[in-house]
Amino acid sequence: MNEESSERRRRMHKRTVECDGYLRDDGLWEVEARLIDTKPFAQQDRYRGELKPGEPVHDIALRLAVDDGMTIVEAETIMRSTPFPTCIEVEPILQRLVGERIGKGWRALVRQKIGPLETCTHLSELLGPAVTALFQTMSYGKTPEGGGSLDNQRSSTERPFFIGGCHSWRTDGPIVAEMFPQFSAKRPAGA
Known part of the structure; x- marks a missing residue:
């Protein structure tokens, strides 16, 4: 997309989603995902006062650690910036996923374990890119140097x-x- 058409449109919102995947020293795989929503103009927030241009409306992060079988071992949420003080009440919700396996039926499992009124829409949305980033993190295996992304899986039964x-x-x-x-x-x- 091109920024050159600024005379025909005005940016009103920016969402950034960033995911980082890791192989930990203890052999677990970990993904950190962060969602940041900003406005390019000053705004008045009922609970936080004036937000300057670029100051986060939402700054929400999650971390998942899984074993080689994609079973969640650790889950954490950090609500750094939210529009309402009650948003932070959902921070412990991802703990319900510890012990569950990411795979076929994952989205249905999440909906079963965490109701829509028990969590934050933005946190739920962030699970999608976090999990796909986790798959990408694991795709080269634990010794990735010089290999192809599928080398460790080609002869799989x-x-x-x-x-x-x-x-x-x-x-x-x-x-x-x-x-x-x-x-x-x-x-x-x-x-």
């Missing part, structure tokens, strides 16, 4: 989590047929 998860990884597509023929549903030409 257990279907990798990403197969069947998007257009390129569909089981009847050319990528799965080439890279993971053991999980391919692609029919040979003329069959």
Whole structure:
């Protein structure tokens, strides 16, 4: 997108989502995700007084640590800036996910464990990019230097989590047929 069209539009809001993934010394995988909402103009906040341009309306972060099987071992939320003082009451909510496995049915599991009125919409939204960043963090394995992202999974007898998860990884597509023929549903030409 281009910033040059500023004479035809005015920015009214900016949301930044940033995720960082780590391999910890104890062998756990960790992701930190942060969502920041700002306005480019001064505004009056009922509970915090005047917010200057660029000062966060929302500054919400979460941290998840998982084992190699994608079971959540640790979960934490930090509500740094919120529009209402009651928002911080949801900080402990992600603890309900400790012991749960991220995988097929993940979104439904989260909805089952955490009701919509028990959490913050922004925190719920942040779980999506956090989990996909976690998958990317783990994709090269624990010894990534010089390897390809799939080297540690190609000879797998257990279907990798990403197969069947998007257009390129569909089981009847050319990528799965080439890279993971053991999980391919692609029919040979003329069959």
